[in-house]
Amino acid sequence: MLLLPAIDLRAGRCVRLLQGNFSDSTAYSSDPVETARGFEGDGARWVHIVDLDAAEGRGADNLRVIERIRHALSCRLQVGGGVRSIEKARALLALGVDRLVLGTMVVRSPGEVRRWTGLFGQRFAAGLDARDGRVRISGWTEDAARSDTEVAAGLGALGLRWLIYTNISRDGTLSGPDIGRTNGAARAAGLPTILSGGVGSEKDVDEVAEKKDSLVAGIILGKVLYESRVNLGALVTRYPQSPCLDWDS
Numbered sequence: 001m002l003l004l005p006a007i008d009l010r011a012g013r014c015v016r017l018l019q020g021n022f023s024d025s026t027a028y029s030s031d032p033v034e035t036a037r038g039f040e041g042d043g044a045r046w047v048h049i050v051d052l053d054a055a056e057g058r059g060a061d062n063l064r065v066i067e068r069i070r071h072a073l074s075c076r077l078q079v080g081g082g083v084r085s086i087e088k089a090r091a092l093l094a095l096g097v098d099r100l101v102l103g104t105m106v107v108r109s110p111g112e113v114r115r116w117t118g119l120f121g122q123r124f125a126a127g128l129d130a131r132d133g134r135v136r137i138s139g140w141t142e143d144a145a146r147s148d149t150e151v152a153a154g155l156g157a158l159g160l161r162w163l164i165y166t167n168i169s170r171d172g173t174l175s176g177p178d179i180g181r182t183n184g185a186a187r188a189a190g191l192p193t194i195l196s197g198g199v200g201s202e203k204d205v206d207e208v209a210e211k212k213d214s215l216v217a218g219i220i221l222g223k224v225l226y227e228s229r230v231n232l233g234a235l236v237t238r239y240p241q242s243p244c245l246d247w248d249s
Contacts (some may be wrong), residue, residue, distance in 0.1 A: 001239045002218025003038040004048040009062040016223045028226040036069045043236035046076045054082025055139035070096045079125040103127035104137040107144045109191040117159025125162035127157045152189035163193040170198030186215040
């Protein structure tokens with residue numbers, strides 16, 4: 001099972017939001033590069049980065065911070081948040097980002113997403129963020145008026161080959177992951193899927209490993225790491241991060 005430590009960037013700092021609320025954030029580190037180095041040192045093969053400023057559409061984005069992280073690490077980077085133009089996608093890919101996560105674009109501009117996957121190949125994952133089974137877009141601020149399984153079912157036709165599913169109501173709460181909805185979205189999409197949101201303990205990680213659908217390939221770890229509720233190095237020992245987990249096919 002792939003373990004992806006998360007770095008959420010706001011004004012160049014590592015923060016965590018509570019249930020996607022931009023007005024309820026906690027800053028954990030002013031040095032995201034050093035944080036990312038620590039994750040790689042603990043054995044992470046992937047680091048998951050979200051540019052919250054770009055997602056919200058306010059202030060400067062964190063492109064230069066992402067560039068510094070890329071130069072500092074040899075592991076793979078997955079980046080999302082505000083990737084809503086081909087220029088932004090090109091800029092991130094040019095930095096050496098391995099995979100981009102598309103959320104709003106998947107709902108609002110599926111034809112454009114199909115064009116991007118045709119141009120750049122398998123470099124994109126869908127970021128499906130939902131509350132009570134309803135998809136949210138634009139930094140989780142707008143209701144897309146579609147269900148998570150409905151949107152998931154159309155992802156393969158867009159040339160997308162991976163899915164990151166987030167239950168917004170669990171995100172940042174440490175209250176436990178939503179394995180059931182993640183499994184449902186994975187089956188609807190028919191794609192390798194990463195669970196995100198709510199992980200609060202090592203027991204939660206074990207429960208995901210035990211109860212996940214075969215399509216659920218991994219889990220994103222955020223606040224649970226920053227609050228020192230789990231040890232990433234110990235988890236990597238229990239769940240070895242072999243090259244076959246790199247989603248290359």
